[in-house]
Amino acid sequence: MPKASPQRSCLACREAKDKGSLLRFVLAPDRTLVPDLQQKLPGRGVYTCMKASCLRQAALKKQFGRGFKEEVPAVDAELLLGQVGAKLEERIASYLCLANKAGKIVSGADQVAEKLKKGGVGMLVIASDISKESGEKFRGLARLKGVRCMTLFTKERLGELMGKELRSALAVTESGFVASIDLEMEKYRNFFEEERE
Numbered sequence: 001m002p003k004a005s006p007q008r009s010c011l012a013c014r015e016a017k018d019k020g021s022l023l024r025f026v027l028a029p030d031r032t033l034v035p036d037l038q039q040k041l042p043g044r045g046v047y048t049c050m051k052a053s054c055l056r057q058a059a060l061k062k063q064f065g066r067g068f069k070e071e072v073p074a075v076d077a078e079l080l081l082g083q084v085g086a087k088l089e090e091r092i093a094s095y096l097c098l099a100n101k102a103g104k105i106v107s108g109a110d111q112v113a114e115k116l117k118k119g120g121v122g123m124l125v126i127a128s129d130i131s132k133e134s135g136e137k138f139r140g141l142a143r144l145k146g147v148r149c150m151t152l153f154t155k156e157r158l159g160e161l162m163g164k165e166l167r168s169a170l171a172v173t174e175s176g177f178v179a180s181i182d183l184e185m186e187k188y189r190n191f192f193e194e195e196r197e
């Protein structure tokens with residue numbers, strides 16, 4: 001029989017879920033709250049859903065102190081949300097970096113357009129500060145070829161990740177990397193999606 005994965009409850013909504021799907025927090029020695037996305041930091045951990053709404057609620061209702069059973073200095077909810085958002089972005093960035101090192105990314109406007117036309121692109125990443133015209137061109141090509149498209153990071157950041165100058169678009173060409181990036185992207189989107197009822 002498969003071993004049941006350990007369950008933990010969200011500090012805010014109290015729902016019990018697989019530990020791995022939740023967001024873990026530990027207390028640093030100076031008692032600041034540290035988001036532990038890898039779930040590897042030592043010490044007692046408390047959990048919230050991987051959702052901005054639950055995290056905000058836990059911070060506002062001072063649930064962290066209750067979770068750790070000790071005094072936790074007031075938590076700035078928006079600061080914490082920003083930290084988690086940045087860490088989620090970092091995970092996407094590191095996969096893009098790895099894919100590039102493995103030679104599975106085409107970058108540069110002309111090369112990306114060319115590759116999209118030729119086929120073999122699993123995912124298109126477009127810089128958030130790309131010109132409207134170029135953005136429409138890339139999105140149109142992606143739609144035509146049925147390639148998933150996401151907008152994230154600035155041209156400067158995309159270039160940095162590739163170890164190059166500004167890059168307005170990247171084409172990821174290997175399905176394993178596409179799947180990993182997709183998964184991280186999904187977490188990122190879910191996190192910031194507010195509850196809509």
Ligand SMILES: [Zn+2]
Nearest residue numbers: 010013049054
């Ligand atoms: Zn929750």
